[in-house]
Amino acid sequence: MSENPQNTHAENGASPAFADMALHPAVARSIVDLGYETPSAIQARTIPALLEGRDVIGLAQTGTGKTAAFALPTLSAMAELGRATGGPHALVLTPTRELALQVAEAFSSYAAHLPDFSVLPIYGGQSYGPQLAGLRRGAQVVVGTPGRVIDHLKKGSLQLSSLKHLVLDEADEMLKMGFQEDIEEIFAATGSERQVALFSATMPGSIHRITKKYLNDPVEVRVESTTTTGANIRQRYLTVVHSHKLDALTRVLEIEEYDGIIMFVRTKQATEELAEKLRARGFTASAINGDIPQQARERTVEQLRNGQIDILVATDVAARGLDVERIQLVVNYDIPHDTESYVHRIGRTGRAGRSGEAILFVTPRETHLLRQIEKATRQRVAKLEMPTVEQLTNSRVARFAGRITEARTGSDLTEVRQVIEDYIQTHDVPAEEVAAALAVLLLDGDSLTAEPLPEPKPRANRSERGPRSNAGMRTYRIAVGRNDRVQPGGIVGAIANEGGLTSAQIGAIDIRATHSLVDLPENLPESTLSKLSRTKIQGRTIDIRPDKGRPGRPYQKRSHDGGDRGRRSGRPGGRDVSRADAKKSFRRND
Structure with a gap:
């Protein structure tokens, strides 16, 4: 990467309007339809550079508008060149399937006025059939997680030799999740003419090495989030x-x-x-x-x-x-x-x-x-x-009483009063009972007494989760641990994306020196286990298998009180991490 100062776009200076950018008219029309007028800081500095054909490194936090920063110039270039042949025109790599779906949806919105446009998200957990069909039809933009992209490359269903644009979104997260080898393999499969845009919240050494090896004299754009809300x-x-x-x-x-x-x-x-x-x-x-x-x-x-x-x-x-x-x-x-x-x-x-x-x-x-x-x-x-049940009930009663007062003081009751008096004498019932019956008619099936609303299941921290081996869950052992510098987010990301599990299906994580323990559904299909066994984290195959505890000793549930954290059968040294903690680094979307 060049260290030349002019290759860094500063945050100073007025931002141009979208209308002033050299975007293709069809893309510009979609922006108008969406009501966008002024680009965000990352968009204002990235779009012109990408339109010029430069490689770009975008350093910005989530929520700064990165998707439009790479999608709009990519679509403009596609509109100029026409429909690509021999493979997709653009490939976007994301760390999670949630982000892949979000990015694909954004591309579709921005390409509303491009004829015959198609975007295809590909990720683990979805059957190959729809993805293979979409690739055969000739998707112009593919958005995917690295593991599933590698699978399609090996199957021969995805060809990247004619690729014009390669985007790495949240690159630092992908590397934390152990996708560095996959990313380098994807770079190797692309042609030499492709333009690269890499977006990351941080610039660790691993990102720097990739940019130096694969990007051509990139423009570096650094943007700090200054978004604020009103104090009032x-x-x-x-x-x-x-x-x-x-x-x-x-x-x-x-x-x-x-x-x-x-x-x-x-x-x-x-x-x-x-x-x-x-x-x-x-x-x-x-x-x-x-x-x-x-x-x-x-x-x-x-x-x-x-x-x-x-x-x-x-x-x-x-x-x-x-x-x-x-x-x-x-x-x-x-x-x-x-x-x-x-x-x-x-x-x-x-x-x-x-x-x-x-x-x-x-x-x-x-x-x-x-x-x-x-x-x-x-x-x-x-x-x-x-609101509590008591608060709701009291509020409903007070409101109903107010309606009664309003009717008494604001209406002529002469006619209905005579009807009520006649009814009381004819049926010999207390006036309170007649009033209650009229109230039931007025409520029309509604109740003055509130029922409790079911509480959502909390994404609890570790101290709230209880024993690890919950009903329906089983502890699995994977062959990566602290010595491999594995992080909880990397484990969650690899298992969720490559195994096709939802994040809710991943329980507590215990990271030990040479291996880690993860709670997963006990009835995992053999096909899922087989797929996960070949999954890599930090470049190592995780070789997942049911955990049986220490050799020669019966399995003992790990206690969740403060005195036995990270122990298994009395052996210290583990790192027990809740799923909620793991997702602090895993579940980030643009």
Whole structure:
């Protein structure tokens, strides 16, 4: 890598608008459709260099907009050259399948106006059939994890000799997970004319060696995240499983009163579905998304502004530029995958010095996204406690009593009072019983007594997990340990990506000197075990097999009290790591 100062793009200087960049018109049109105007710092400095054909090293944290930084110039070059033959035009390597899917989705959005465009995500855990079919059809962009890309190279189903663009996204994470040999093998399979873009949050020696060996006089772009949120916005999050989001939302709104509310979801269809469900629960709600005509959108926003509706359900694109003074609360019903979207969303409240509220719904599997937001914004998001059953019941009773008072003081009761008096005399029943019967009619099946909402299963830390060998789990031994400098994230990543397991299926990890112990489902198929046995971490085959404890001694469960950490049959020296801790380094998405 050149040490020439002009090869480093500094962070100083005004950022150009997307319209000022030399992007292909079809790609520029997609950017306009998405509502993007000003590029982020990493985009402003990376896109021009890639459009010039330079290799690029991008050093930036997650959430700074890296995907568009490499996707937009790649698509522009593809549009100029036309459809590639003999293999994909571009290959993007990612450490996790979650990120591979996210990047593939982004490419599809940016390529909306490119004819016959196809992008194919390939990763472990998915059957080969759909991937082979997609490769045979001629995917122009392939996004994949290194292990599965190597598999396709060995099968001959993926050809890289005609590749024009190679992107390594979160390269430092891939190396931590032991993919260095795979990455070098992939470099060797590409032609000499390919352009390389490497993105990493850090620049360890291993990254430096790769850039020096495989990149040609690269431009280095360093960007520090400066994303911040308004100090006058109170930010809170609520952990809830996806199926209970709506119940959790309505319970929060029962207890805490707000004026105007805007709720963000990820898809156009979700805006309509959530708005309809909210209306069914008695809220005045409407949806706006990219499919709604501008005139109808403006009419809906005006209804929110003048109080005809209280809740607006929107996508990020539809809400761009929205400024309604009445918005007091922003709800991230679906957590965004990038920090900038989060900042833009909650910026819809707390304007002009006013105070505002923001609530973020987080499923147990999305905790890593919350941590990304906190890290990038340098602000802690406080935990919102779910309203208790007692609070909800008291609130419902008080609200119902208020309706009774309102009817008594605001209506002429002469006619119905006579009916009630006649009914009491005719049926000889107490007035309280008649009133209760009328209340049941008024409630129309609703209950004043709240039921508890099921608690989400916590992604617990080690002290909360109990015995390692939980029901349905079995301890497996893998042939890498501390001496191999293995990290928990590397173990989780390798097993999840190459074995096709979900992260929820990976239990506690005990890293020892020469081997490690991992809790996995006890009924793993032979095909999965066979695949995992050939998986490499830090360049070593893990040779996974069920653990039987120390030779000659019966297996003893490891205690989780403070006095026996990391021991197996009384032998000290282990490193026991919870799955949640392991994923601090593993589950990062752009």
